Amino acid sequence: DVKVTQSSRYLVKRTGEKVFLECVQDMDHENMFWYRQDPGLGLRLIYFSYDVKMKEKGDIPEGYSVSREKKERFSLILESASTNQTSMYLCASKGDLNTEAFFGQGTRLTVV
Amino acid sequence: RKEVEQDPGPFNVPEGATVAFNCTYSNSASQSFFWYRQDCRKEPKLLMSVYSSGNEDGRFTAQLNRASQYISLLIRDSKLSDSATYLCVVNDGAAGNKLTFGGGTRVLVKP
Numbered sequence: 001d002v003k004v005t006q007s008s009r010y011l012v013k014r015t016g017e018k019v020f021l022e023c024v025q026d027m028d029h030e031n032m033f034w035y036r037q038d039p040g041l042g043l044r045l046i047y048f049s050y051d052v053k054m055k056e057k058g059d060i061p062e063g064y065s066v067s068r069e070k071k072e073r074f075s076l077i078l079e080s081a082s083t084n085q086t087s088m089y090l091c092a093s094k095g096d097l098n099t100e101a102f103f104g105q106g107t108r109l110t111v112v
Numbered sequence: 113r114k115e116v117e118q119d120p121g122p123f124n125v126p127e128g129a130t131v132a133f134n135c136t137y138s139n140s141a142s143q144s145f146f147w148y149r150q151d152c153r154k155e156p157k158l159l160m161s162v163y164s165s166g167n168e169d170g171r172f173t174a175q176l177n178r179a180s181q182y183i184s185l186l187i188r189d190s191k192l193s194d195s196a197t198y199l200c201v202v203n204d205g206a207a208g209n210k211l212t213f214g215g216g217t218r219v220l221v222k223p
Contacts, residue, residue: 031209042215043156043199050209058210090155097209098144101201103155 003027006091006104013111019078021107023091031094032074033101034058034066036087043090049074081111115139116202118214125190125221132186133217135200145183147174148199150216156199159185190221 007022025032033048035058045058047066055066063085067075074093078085088108094101118135125131137145145162160167162174162183173186187194200214 033211035213040215043213045210045212048210056210092211094209094211097203098161100146100158100161101211103157106155 004091004093004102004104006089006107008107009105011107011109013078013081013109015082015111017078017081017111019081019109019111021076021078021089021091021109023074023076023093023104024072025074025093025102026072027093027095027102028071029093029095030071031101032068033092033094034064034074034076035090035092036060037090037106038087046076083111085109086111114215115212116200116214118198118200118217120215121218121220123217123219125187125194125219127190127192127221127223129190130186130188131190131219132184133198133219134182134184135214135217136180136182137200137202137212138181139202139204139212140178140181142202142204144203145176146201146203147172147183147185148201148213150197150199159198187219190219192221192223195219195221 004025034046035043037043049055049068065077091104092101147159148156149159150156166175171188175184197216199216
């Protein structure tokens with residue numbers, strides 16, 4: 001059974017903290033993605049990666065960075081968390097062009 | 113203009129009725145298309161891929177109109193369990209197979 005696993009379902013962090021969100025997939029997919037989802041704004045792409053050590057900015061990369069040292073793991077880093085980064089974060093992985101993306105269960109991050 | 117646009121709804125649908133809604137996309141080079149379903153506080157899950165010739169999966173029918181750059185989803189004989197947000201997803205085929213999501217269409221099926 002296909003699996004994308006995010007390290008936490010719920011997180012509460014303080015403003016200014018460095019935050020790591022981890023995502024692991026077991027499907028040997030080349031492509032991995034980080035989105036955030038906010039009411040009224042839908043899913044917005046933060047960063048994606050199409051290979052180990054490769055990364056591309058999405059639509060809203062400001063305040064975030066990513067790391068992909070191994071094929072199965074894609075990490076999202078909030079360098080200095082701010083309250084406007086309170087959101088649901090969703091990781092996804094995907095194979096070839098016409099194949100579907102699989103999502104992790106999401107991490108609901110609250111920055112206080 | 114957003115890359116992928118959907119009517120946010122909600123579409124209030126009597127149980128047993130048919131509902132249909134569209135999604136428009138701006139990138140004419142888009143390669144593949146999907147409909148995802150998302151339940152409240154859950155992750156999106158694939159409902160169906162959308163093929164050029166149109167395709168059907170049980171009560172669900174998806175169509176692609178490349179000339180007018182939209183895809184559609186039709187749900188027949190709506191069930192209460194069809195209540196969800198339906199997300200249109202477009203893959204532009206560039207490196208990384210970037211996926212762009214529409215804002216979602218909310219469907220509420222009522223008895």
